[in-house]
Amino acid sequence: MQNPTLKERNKISEDLLKRHKLKITSPRLRVLSTISEKETATSQPELEKILGDTVDRVTLYRVLNVFEEKGILHKILDLNGTATYALCSEYCPEHIHQEEHVHFTCSSCNSIYCLNDVQIPEIVTPLGFKIQSVAINAVGTCNKCP
Amino acid sequence: MQNPTLKERNKISEDLLKRHKLKITSPRLRVLSTISEKETATSQPELEKILGDTVDRVTLYRVLNVFEEKGILHKILDLNGTATYALCSEYCPEHIHQEEHVHFTCSSCNSIYCLNDVQIPEIVTPLGFKIQSVAINAVGTCNKCP
DNA sequence: TTAAGTGCAAAATCTTTGCAAATGT
């Protein structure tokens, strides 16, 4: 199931909304469609620009918040602290439920990739520090940039 | 040189400013003093609250920016994307010039620690992804929280 | 039908900019 068509993506999005008991509305479908179109994470300003007049800015805030709460999207802060969103992995065709994964930020094109296949290494902390989760962001140049 | 007194901290701060060819001013000393008092990183809102009327909010923005540019402070974004600042390691008594280090965020007290002694593991990225730096933030409970 | 979701207006924050006055060297 590579490169699903718009119709296929919409079907998947509708299922996703149903599964989380959210109503199927135009703003939500547009947001999901936009985000799932790209391989890399999508920043909120980017979404605003793409969606333009079709989705109100306030609605976008609210849609992104519900999606994050429900675990449909996860938020990544880019190097400037800008909120950037990517689909959670349960949405992936492979159904890998690996919420923790390494992010890769390309300093050339600013894209953020979720590297689901990269192993998260063990971090050894000082005595008394108990780790619940580890966020790793590798910065460099991606495979599309020279 | 543990727990330096206020006077000692001010001396260190003045040297630090001189070394970076910055004028020694009251706002700059206050900011450095406040940040160096704590073991953990200090958020900008926290600084605003502590400095109160003694330093203008706009001045604080500018002071933090120069300090970051000059490599006196480094900025860490906390889990909410709030800018949080810690002294760069050259400032440490040991003179370890290790700019990359693991951060630890306590989800209980929200403190951010710079773990200079924790080894940064190797991250193996997919073909074509070239890593320049790796940011690691471990989230959990610190040694002061239950 | 009706609870949930949206859009608009407006408030509350956060961040930047311009400029005159103050200050460190």
Add this chain to the structure above:
DNA sequence: ACATTTGCAAAGATTTTGCACTTAA
């Protein structure tokens, strides 16, 4: 003395809130 730095005012940007209207189920 003079370039830097500060503080204030004001603009710009971002995020949140309240409420009436719309829409999916």
